[in-house]
Amino acid sequence: MxxxxxxxxxxxxxxxxxxxxxxxxxxxxxxxxxxxxxxxxxxxxxxxxxxxxxxxxxxxYPQSDSEIVVLVTSEQPFDREQLTLLQDLVFDGQLIDGVDFAHSIFSMQEYDTETESFQSVIEGDLSAYDDVSDALDEVADSPWTIVPMLNAERTETILVYAVEEQRVDDKQVQPIIDEFRELFAQVPPEAGLNFQLTGTLPILNTIVNRIIAEQGLLNGIGGLLGLITSLFLFxxxxxxxxxxxxxxxxxxxxxxxxxxxxxxxxxxxxxxxxxxxxxxxxxxxxxxxxxxxxxxxxxxxxxxxxxxxxxxxxxxxxxxxxxxxxxxxxxxxxxxxxxxxxxxxxxxxxxxxxxxxxxxxxxxxxxxxxxxxxxxxxxxVLPQKYWSELFGRTTQWLLRRKFTVLGVSVVAAAVLLAAFLPVQTTHRFNEYLHDDDPILLALERAEAISSPTQSLDIVLRQKEQGGALVSEPNLDVLASVHEDLEAAFPNNRIYSLHSLRRILRDAGQGASADDVAEMLEKLPERAQTELIGETGNGFKLSFRVADQPSPQIRELMDGINARLDQADLGALSAEPITGLTALAAVLSDKMIKELTISFLIAAFACPILIALWFGQWRFGLAAVLPNVIPVLVVGAWLMVSGWHLQFIGAIALSIAFGVAVDDTIHVLNRYDINRREKGRSFTFADVPAVMKHVAPALMTTTLVLSIGISSAFLSEMPTVIFFGGMCIAIFTLALLADLFILLPVLAVLERKRLASAAS
CATH class of the missing domain: 1.20.1640.10 (Multidrug efflux transporter AcrB transmembrane domain)
Known part of the structure; x- marks a missing residue:
């Protein structure tokens, strides 16, 4: 062929x-x-x-990952002109196509039991205040402040815009974000206001834009670096x-x-x-x-x-x-x-x-x-000839110690495999950005004002259909669960219908099931569904958590489940914890382990294909250690160092494995060619010639690829930098494994054949 x-x-x-x-x-x-x-x-x-x-x-239930958070800052406490401008911007933002709901200090409301209606904390017309700071005082002092929107110094506030669910699913967020940026760009500099978009949607949008921008740039730089290296080596x-x-x-x-x-x-x-x-x-x-x-x-x-x-x-x-x-x-x-x-x-x-x-x-x-x-x-090319002779002599030295090389390699592989397994995984939503990225710093400041934007969602579902969800027994169960979780996890904020009922009680107002039901009917539709869902048959508790590694989230979920298992839920039942944060914590672990398991299966299956291809079972067996050890070294280091395995790390292992297999196959191919050319006269003395032939190509390949992929270090995304570092490490280790392990191990397996040929 x-x-x-x-x-x-x-x-x-x-x-x-x-x-x-x-x-x-x-x-x-x-x-x-x-x-x-x-x-x-x-x-x-x-x-x-x-x-x-x-x-x-x-x-x-509405999800927090469909929200755009805007951090608004001023050097001085907000004045009348700034608040008037912000009020208009909140209204204009709600008119953007795709925006479903807006929440700010201007939309904060209090429930008046006498009128049985909600009223805005701040008057719609700010001119009604002799001193506009009075309006901010009302916001800060309102007992109905469930999610704070203003810092204590009155210099920072947040605006939250919920995007329509279908726009999130259809990935039509970019035009919405562009309109917000255009809206805020129209604010004159003399207004003294600074706007920073953050939250899940803008962060993901930033990641997408950087992927697009870096895809061609880094590949181009990497290709250029690899080319320059190949020019030098060739x-x-x-x-x-x-x-x-x-x-x-x-x-x-x-x-x-x-x-x-x-x-x-x-x-x-x-x-x-x-x-x-x-x-x-x-x-x-x-x-x-x-x-x-x-x-x-x-x-x-x-x-x-x-x-x-x-x-x-x-x-x-x-x-x-x-x-x-x-x-x-x-x-x-x-x-x-x-x-x-x-x-x-x-x-x-x-x-x-x-x-x-x-x-x-x-x-x-x-x-x-x-x-x-x-x-x-x-x-x-004289340098290639020098390396050729050097590794020919090195291989000859190793062949005399082939059993030692095999023994050390087997022990090393066993120790590394034990350190690598069981695989420990980790994932964070914001791992694709540096912690000091402006959009993450803005999110950190916004969450310091209000609460974390990520949520573990706990739903207490009514077991029997048809009965009223908002009943005294059910509200008592909700209160018990809510307050128990608050006591068990004091560093986390929890929001549910009980938060509103507790405010009613603290204000000395009616907080019976009927009162709560009446209050619910007056809430905006989105707020209602946030608390009891579209069907109205399940209480949702929003357990807020900061962005953190998935093992910590899973540990937190285990603690919550332990509290729920001990609770007397009466006519309610607790559904498995869900929400995007919970989903990511659980499925990232499963998916990364699937990547790793598939890779390990391939790492041991590929030698079988090598053996079948060459028609030599010894070739396949000899290929195992040089291919597996480089990856296990990096994998074991990830486990021992506490970095653990991320999505990008699992992909890097697969890519680097491909290069390791490539080098191994080329060495075995040259061994096979030399052996067929010399026939039965091929002996131990001829094995170093194999490495003399392929060593320059192996070194050139590793140098070109390593220097080329070093362009990853120019990325703005830490995961890309991490990916490049892992690849270079495994490329180098794979080269060393093929140079120092492969042929001595093969010589052990072929010793009888080579010895009989020599005799």
Whole structure:
């Protein structure tokens, strides 16, 4: 098959060039259609029961993740002109298409039992106040202040705008945010007001925008850094440039395929382009090294291309297949996001394979006859020869200690695996941004004024349908649960219908079930559904929590469940804790573990494919340790150091594993070629020649990829920086494993065969 492919490349150059250029145009058109998404809910869309419950819950109760929070600050306490301007802005904001509800100091209300109606705390006409500070005093002193909206110094206030639920689900938030920014930009500077948008929706919008902005920039910088490195290592400008064409083409093909297939770009699939660039570049570097070897020996164009393809095409295909297995193993996940990632990765790896075994040889076939390129290909590169000899001698030294190398490797793998398992995971909504990011600092200040925006939702459902939810026994149960949780968790704020009933009691007003029911009827519709839901048969307790790692949230949920289990709920029953925060804490753990388990299965399954491909069970067994140890080193460090495993970390492990497998396959492929060439005369003395041949390519691949992916350190997103650091660490460890472990372990497995050949 390889021979036919080489023949087609050499004979049908123009036809293949037209095909490649046509695919490029189609890919560019497809890439322009890619949607970038990062909805907090979409990350957890799945067939898990927790997501089904969350979906039902969002249909009945308003969610805090559909709110835009605006922090308004002034250097001095708010004056009349500023408050008048703010009042108008609150009204104008409510008129923005997609805004469902607004809450501010101007919408705060008190319930008057005499008139049986709610009245605004602040008069609608601020001119009614001789001193406008009196209006702010009324806000601060009102016993009906459930969620504070004003700081003690009267220099900061928050505006909360709830976005229509369907606009959140349809990802139509950007136009709404743009309108708010335009609205606030119209405020004259002399007004002395500063506006900062924050909250879940603006934060997610910021993440999406940065993904879009950094996707091309970081890949471009990474490609440039990798190119500069390859130019230095290849000692040739043209050879480095030509080697980089196929990897770039592979990325464009992948993005085009994702666009035409309707696969979105999100926090997971954002790493696909890096995976494809890394895998394709690794294969192309190996192919270029092989091509130059034939060229230096005086072979012509067709002979060099054919020799390169016969030596490297097979391991490239095997690398693609093994990495596809690792990625395809994720398709069984219950998470839609992970399944999309799996499909995008498999499609991208197909594009990578096409670029490596068709586009790369075609590039050199077309350019070979250009004199400077031919001279560059035939030139001897002395640094490569130096490294070749060095690692040949090193391998010879290791072979004499092959049993020690095997023993130390096995013990190290066992210790690392024990440290890595059981996998501990972590997730935070705001982990994609630095803690000192302005939008997070604004959120921190807004939450200091009122309360955390994230919530664990506890629903006490009426067991029997038909009865009145707001009854004395039920309200007493709600009060008991509410106050018990407040006592058990004094650092958290809890809001429920009991909060309003307690205010009535403290004010000496009627707080019977009938009084509470009458008061409920006077509340705005959104406020009613927030407390008892659309169907009116379940009390909701909003247990507010700050953004924190998911293990802490799960621990908190366990504590809440323990209190609920001990409570006498009477005619009510407690549903499983839900809400976006609870969903994220539980499902992030399950999803990250699915990623890890699939990866570990692939890590041990890929050696089986290697053994079948080469027809040598020893090859597959020898490949286990060099592939697993680098990943286990990083994984164990994450567990021991307390970083734990994040989404991006699990993806980094899978990508780096692909590179580790790639290097291992190329070493085994060269071993197999040398052994077949020498036949029964192949002995221990010939094994170092394998490393002498491939060591320069392995080092070049690792350096190019590591320096290229170091562009991640320029990102504004800490998860991207973390991703780059993990990849570089595993790339380096994978190189060391292949240089120092693979051949000694294989020599132990092949010792009888090699010894009999020597005798």
């Amino acid at each position: 390889i021979g036919h492919l080489v023949g087609a490349i050499c004979r049908q150059q123009r036809a293949l060039l037209v095909l490649v250029l046509g695919l490029l145009v189609v890919s560019l058109a497809g890439a322009s259609q890619i949607r970038v998404e990062d909805g907090a809910r979409d990350i957890f869309v799945s067939s898990f029961d927790e997501y089904a419950r969350f979906t039902q819950h969002t249909a009945e 000692r040739s400008l043209v050879v480095g440039l030509l080697t980089g064409i196929a990897p770039i083409f592979a990325v464009l093909l992948t993005l085009g395929a994702m666009g035409w297939l309707g696969l979105e770009m999100n926090v997971l699939t954002n790493s696909i382009s890096i995976l494809i660039l890394v895998i394709t570049m690794a294969n192309c570097i190996h192919m270029t090294f092989e091509l130059r070897k034939f060229a230096r020996q005086g072979a012509g164009r067709n002979e060099s291309i054919r020799g390169m393809m016969q030596a490297i095409a097979s391991p490239c295909i095997l690398t693609g297949l093994t990495t596809m297995i690792a990625m395809a193993g994720l398709s069984y996940s219950d998470s839609e996001l992970i399944r999309v990632f799996s499909l995008a990765a498999v499609v991208g790896l197909c594009m990578s394979l096409f670029a490596a075994i068709v586009v790369h040889p075609l590039v050199f076939t077309l350019t070979w006859r250009i004199s400077p390129i031919e001279r560059a290909l035939r030139r001897q």
